[in-house]
Amino acid sequence: MAQNDTVKLIGSWSSPYSLRARVALHLKSVKYEYLDEPDVLKEKSELLLKSNPIHKKVPVLLHGDLSICESLNVVQYVDEAWPSVPSILPSQPYDRASARFWAQYIDDKCFAAVDAVVGAKDDEGKMAAAGKLMECLAILEETFQKSSKGLGFFGGETIGYLDIACSALLGPISVIEAFSGVKFLQQETTPGLLQWAERFRAHETVKPYMPTVEEVVAFAKQKFNVQ
Amino acid sequence: MAQNDTVKLIGSWSSPYSLRARVALHLKSVKYEYLDEPDVLKEKSELLLKSNPIHKKVPVLLHGDLSICESLNVVQYVDEAWPSVPSILPSQPYDRASARFWAQYIDDKCFAAVDAVVGAKDDEGKMAAAGKLMECLAILEETFQKSSKGLGFFGGETIGYLDIACSALLGPISVIEAFSGVKFLQQETTPGLLQWAERFRAHETVKPYMPTVEEVVAFAKQKFNVQ
Numbered sequence: 029m030a031q032n033d034t035v036k037l038i039g040s041w042s043s044p045y046s047l048r049a050r051v052a053l054h055l056k057s058v059k060y061e062y063l064d065e066p067d068v069l070k071e072k073s074e075l076l077l078k079s080n081p082i083h084k085k086v087p088v089l090l091h092g093d094l095s096i097c098e099s100l101n102v103v104q105y106v107d108e109a110w111p112s113v114p115s116i117l118p119s120q121p122y123d124r125a126s127a128r129f130w131a132q133y134i135d136d137k138c139f140a141a142v143d144a145v146v147g148a149k150d151d152e153g154k155m156a157a158a159g160k161l162m163e164c165l166a167i168l169e170e171t172f173q174k175s176s177k178g179l180g181f182f183g184g185e186t187i188g189y190l191d192i193a194c195s196a197l198l199g200p201i202s203v204i205e206a207f208s209g210v211k212f213l214q215q216e217t218t219p220g221l222l223q224w225a226e227r228f229r230a231h232e233t234v235k236p237y238m239p240t241v242e243e244v245v246a247f248a249k250q251k252f253n254v255q
Numbered sequence: 256m257a258q259n260d261t262v263k264l265i266g267s268w269s270s271p272y273s274l275r276a277r278v279a280l281h282l283k284s285v286k287y288e289y290l291d292e293p294d295v296l297k298e299k300s301e302l303l304l305k306s307n308p309i310h311k312k313v314p315v316l317l318h319g320d321l322s323i324c325e326s327l328n329v330v331q332y333v334d335e336a337w338p339s340v341p342s343i344l345p346s347q348p349y350d351r352a353s354a355r356f357w358a359q360y361i362d363d364k365c366f367a368a369v370d371a372v373v374g375a376k377d378d379e380g381k382m383a384a385a386g387k388l389m390e391c392l393a394i395l396e397e398t399f400q401k402s403s404k405g406l407g408f409f410g411g412e413t414i415g416y417l418d419i420a421c422s423a424l425l426g427p428i429s430v431i432e433a434f435s436g437v438k439f440l441q442q443e444t445t446p447g448l449l450q451w452a453e454r455f456r457a458h459e460t461v462k463p464y465m466p467t468v469e470e471v472v473a474f475a476k477q478k479f480n481v482q
Contacts, residue, residue, distance in 0.1 A: 104352065121335040
């Protein structure tokens with residue numbers, strides 16, 4: 029266990045994975061010092077390299093002398109180390125398994141689809157990759173409809189594990205929407221997710237630190253030298 | 256929650272991921288019906304396709320009307336749905352986070368390294384891939400030494416989450432050892448893991464259904480038409 033209660037988070041403001049860790053800490057009202065690595069793909073601090081020697085990635089949660097890496101792992105740790113309400117994971121074993129399953133789906137399938145859109149070399153490749161991403165989002169839309177039961181979030185009335193997992197897609201999707209002119213979240217195909225995204229961004233525990241669409245797109249344009 | 260207590264596991268005897276689910280069920284002394292798909296890469300049952308429409312892979316745990324997919328997810332579900340002793344995951348949040356972190360490392364990095372050895376096109380590629388796998392196993396050896404504290408298993412005196420996660424590597428490593436003539440688990444570089452593997456295979460809750468090295472190698476030789 030932690031030898032003291034100091035909590036620090038090494039993150040990067042534009043990292044969708046860092047966002048997950050921040051949402052978890054804010055939901056649990058954990059006071060923490062935020063250590064931003066402004067452009068972590070280019071330059072990593074000594075503290076980051078020391079705290080996450082295996083992956084060298086943000087986010088890393090520093091709790092006393094302990095370091096916890098990998099965003100979904102950090103979220104689960106926060107839920108377990110601060111067991112006060114609100115719970116981030118659902119209480120029932122099957123609901124927990126379901127939330128973990130879909131979170132993994134997002135990290136494996138949805139992010140792979142996003143990467144394929146970004147990495148496509150020609151128009152044909154882009155079209156195929158965009159189609160694949162739309163399929164993934166359609167499946168996620170169906171999951172949202174079942175899981176939220178009309179209450180607004182994957183977790184029902186409140187933000188839960190799967191909302192946090194899914195929030196990491198919002199920045200990257202905003203960027204590829206802006207670059208490609210294609211709307212991936214739209215009323216016709218993903219009405220639930222579209223409204224969920226607005227609701228999530230506007231949530232009082234999220235809004236103060238979640239980058240806006242404009243900020244993320246401006247950052248990406250600068251990074252990739254796009255006008 | 257499950258509407259009844261019937262437990263079935265769709266698995267495949269040679270699947271290292273199915274093994275994980277079986278170990279978890281046996282550790283918890285859960286009575287279950289085992290539904291084997293003998294060569295799941297070639298032929299999948301209707302029940303499997305219906306129960307895991309997203310990935311179409313084993314294992315799938317059927318608990319009453321519920322289906323739980325993805326092996327590590329199944330293991331966590333079993334631990335939570337049958338909360339009796341022994342616990343599979345450690346009790347302390349940091350130890351749980353650490354076990355989950357290394358289980359993910361196995362699935363992401365170690366299995367990628369195994370796949371690279373299998374898929375290498377020439378001797379140079381094979382050498383590079385083998386070197387990478389050895390690096391991964393050296394890191395895992397270090398984790399074993401720290402985590403087991405000389406007590407025999409990653410989980411200490413008893414088989415835990417990380418033991419179950421790591422057990423999935425044993426079959427594939429046996430096969431590539433037999434095919435390549437290279438020893439990946441060996442006294443000089445991974446003494447802890449080498450002894451752990453023997454201890455795990457011989458464990459009374461594992462031995463009755465875990466395929467032996469000879470069985471796995473014979474299956475792979477037949478599958479890949481190797482003499």
